[in-house]
Amino acid sequence: MSADDGLAGFGYKQELERTLGNFHTFAAGISYISILTGTFQLFYFGFSFGGPAYWWSWPLVFAGQLMVALSFAELAAHYPVAGSIYNWSKKLGNPHVAWLAGWMMLTASIVTIAAVALAYQITLPQIASFFQFAEDPAVNAVILGGVLILFTTLVNAWGVKLMATLNSVGVFIELIAAVLLIIALAVNITRGPSVVMETHDKGAGQPWGYFGAFLVASLASTYVMYGFDTASSLGEESHDPRKNAPKAIMRALIASFVIGGLILLFALMAVGDINNPQIDTGGLQFIVLDVLGSTVGKIFLIAVVIAITVCNLAVQSAAIRMMFAMARDNNLPAGSKLARVSPKTKTPVVPAVITGVLALLILVVNINQPQIFTVITSIGIIMIYLAYLLVTVPMLLKRLRGQWPPPEQPGQKYFSLGKFGLPVNILGVLWGGAVVVNLAWPRRDVYNATPPYHWYLEWGAVLFVGIVGLVGFGYYWFVLRHKTGVLADHAAIEEVLGD
Structure with missing residues (x-):
């Protein structure tokens, strides 16, 4: 038996319940990307920095992410396992690289839970003033976001069936x-x-002219179009994941690109006054209400609230699977407790609670330090792109050594890029590196837009990513790596030979 043949090939036994079908896995990927959440949360940012021409960042980011998604689709066919990024990196690289990829993805996902929850504040008060409980918008954002995180935590702890439904x-x-x-x-x-x-x-006033402004504006699209790998993170809970997960990854990204691109384009074409300064602050919410009127516009904003809710549900679900995957390898503190699957719900309940509590703590930072929260949110996204690189770079090295793709099981045909694999992989790596540089570039307009100005905020992305990476990896190197290994309660019953 090949070492990549199901969970036994990873040394794990089946514990999570296989209940998810094709649409469930597709929905997980597309809800993580969540076009209505991302475009409505970030349109104002892209427009304020790049004007209408910022739209071109949408197809640009899609083209780059398509290269990554195609590589991930190959991996999903061979390794349909929870904590996909972590386990893919482990198969392609080594345990140290895998731990760092998992750590980056886990930390970023918890930060993203808090960041997505803040989107309630942008939308709910525009539907009804009832939702403005506190006079301070930052405090109100925490209240609304806290309710959302509590809800998604309870649903994820209850079980994958309820979450997926x-x-x-x-x-x-x-x-x-x-x-x-x-x-x-x-x-x-x-x-x-x-x-x-x-x-x-x-x-005007930019060192690189409009190109410099466009690079900043493109962050709005970069902040949205990721998370498609979630379709594979649910591989241990899906039927026929080798066949379905690659399709779900590609469909989620492509559908998001087409739908999001058309919404952005037609919004720019439909708004009454394209020069209205309220677009810079009100974003798509303002345009929808301006074009469609209060009644119809608010109906669509309700749909946005639903999108934000399921987006947070999917992000937390992915974080839970990542924590579970790392814990059963004893690669997190208290691994045996974190990796325990409830016999009743067939779900890792402790990771659900911990990810929810940590996201709430991060959310509270927004009350008095919204600029710091912006930095934290940005570094979360940077770490996701870094985690992607910790998969695509080892994959490229495997290709160059002639070690990828691995042999297929007899009688099975996996998703394969064939002769296009190498150029696609190279482009994915180059794209990932360029995105990380653009995201982390120390810009006052992004990381320290209002007084007081501090150098450590302007350089916050570089500093915080470095601290999170170094401190986390230091703990792994000096403490965890000496204990790492599949926990006995989660190990495959029968020992499986390696490749």
């Missing part, structure tokens, strides 16, 4: 609403598609 229903509503929104905006267009060539003179 709510997620699938939410994604179905989100997709229907997104298509209807595209149609509604399209029938109200007031200008042609040439609007995406307008820069609104955003490059």
